[in-house]
Amino acid sequence: MRKAVWFLCVLLSTFSLVFAADFPTKPITYVICFDPGGESDITARIQQPYLEKILGVPIVITYKPGGGGATGWSELVNRATPDGYSIYGTNLPHTILQPIQGGVPYKTEQIENIYFFQTTPCTLVVPIDSPIKNFDDFLKMAKGKKSVLIGGSGQPTANSFATLRLAKVAGLNLTYIPFTGTGTAVPALLGGNVDALMTYTTVSVQYKDKLRTIAVATEQRVPFLPDVPTFRELGYDVVEKAFRGVAVPPGTPSEIKRILEAAFAEVNKNPEVRSKMEELGFVLEDYNEAQAKELVAKLIPYYKELWDETQKMGK
Numbered sequence: 001m002r003k004a005v006w007f008l009c010v011l012l013s014t015f016s017l018v019f020a021a022d023f024p025t026k027p028i029t030y031v032i033c034f035d036p037g038g039e040s041d042i043t044a045r046i047q048q049p050y051l052e053k054i055l056g057v058p059i060v061i062t063y064k065p066g067g068g069g070a071t072g073w074s075e076l077v078n079r080a081t082p083d084g085y086s087i088y089g090t091n092l093p094h095t096i097l098q099p100i101q102g103g104v105p106y107k108t109e110q111i112e113n114i115y116f117f118q119t120t121p122c123t124l125v126v127p128i129d130s131p132i133k134n135f136d137d138f139l140k141m142a143k144g145k146k147s148v149l150i151g152g153s154g155q156p157t158a159n160s161f162a163t164l165r166l167a168k169v170a171g172l173n174l175t176y177i178p179f180t181g182t183g184t185a186v187p188a189l190l191g192g193n194v195d196a197l198m199t200y201t202t203v204s205v206q207y208k209d210k211l212r213t214i215a216v217a218t219e220q221r222v223p224f225l226p227d228v229p230t231f232r233e234l235g236y237d238v239v240e241k242a243f244r245g246v247a248v249p250p251g252t253p254s255e256i257k258r259i260l261e262a263a264f265a266e267v268n269k270n271p272e273v274r275s276k277m278e279e280l281g282f283v284l285e286d287y288n289e290a291q292a293k294e295l296v297a298k299l300i301p302y303y304k305e306l307w308d309e310t311q312k313m314g315k
Contacts, residue, residue: 023084023255024055024056024057024259025057027058027059027085028051028055028058028060028084028087029085029086030048030051030059030062030089031075031076031086031087031088032044032061032062032072033063033064033070033071033072033073033088033089034063034089034154034180034181035063035181035183036063037182038181039120039200039202039203039242039282040091041061041181041183042202043117043118043244043277043282044061044089045061046273046276046277047273048061050267050272050273051263051264055263065180065181066180067104068155068156068178068180069090069091069098070098070104073088073090073094073095073106073111074104075088076111076247076249077106077110077250078106080249081249082249082250082251083256084248084252084256084259084260086249087246087247089244089247090111090244090245090246090247091157091242091243091244091245092116092243092245092295092299093158093242093299093303094154094157095296096108096300096303097156097161097303097307098156100304101307108296111247112247112248112249112257112289113245113246113247113292113296114245114247114260114264114292115246115260115261115288116287116295117245117246117264117268118244118268118282118285119242119243119244119283120202120241120244120281121200121201121216121218121222121240122158122162122198122199122200122216122217122240122241123199123200123201123203123213123215123216123225123228124166124197124215124216125197125199125203125204125207125211125212125214126189126195126196126211126214127189127190127210128209128211128212130212133212135214135215135229135234139170139172141195142170142173143172146173147175148172148173148174148175148196149177149193149195149196150163150175150176150177150195150196150198151178151185151189151193151197151198152177152178153178153179153180153185154179154181155178156307157178158200158242159198159199159200159242160176160178160198161303161306162198162240164176165237165238165240165306166231166238169236169237170236176198177194182199182200182203185197185199186207186210189211201216201222201224201225202282203281204216204281205225205279205280206280206281214228215228215230215231216231217231217239217240217241218239218241219232219239221233222283224278224279225281243285243287243295245287246260265286265288
């Protein structure tokens, strides 16, 4: 019996190695869990041709928006085939906060991130033609209204937590309005459906002719927005950002994960990719699978504390 079990294990291991040696042999589907036009989509579009060159197969980008990313991540965990031919863009703190909040059919630990490749700090923006010229103007406007509508990407997310944090430390009545991604949030702001956006540095850079950035949620000013003060400079302790990476379905063979992990690492080191990303306001990061797992484990208690604080604020 033991020999049979041993033989089966060897057979499965050998099959996995052979399978990985031939990987990939057909197109890989790169699923973005938000609407087209947002940061996750832009990132994937930049990566696409370089991944195709490295892996030697087409990279087909598709979209599975809904629930602030939860629809796609639920599919990743519960229905996607673990063969390496379906990879999913992932976001922090989304995949930590959603299970903490409840109501999603996946757990944070089930998301097998193989790489985190960039971050985007939160920014507070208004339309370029708004009478609000700076953060002081925003405070005056906010204190003169019963409620200020602040749009953002998803909930709970870095955008929603930055908004709630600002409301608390500045003593403002801010109502957060979640959109399925920045691709829908920006038109809502320009159309007058919200008063401002808590968005990302990428939006501040890409829409600089249409939007005015009045504060950034970083420890120090970012080099591509040198004239924009941090919330901390302004006297408000608001620091928040989103991480973006890629994950595979649970059970994907480790040999295949190493191939994909190496491909994303190589893409992230490409000077052309780095230049394109930085020009758009992304901050490049490099977390392999092991490092990504450590990062998530570190951030879980941090966001749990923020969520508990948010719940108390709502009572």
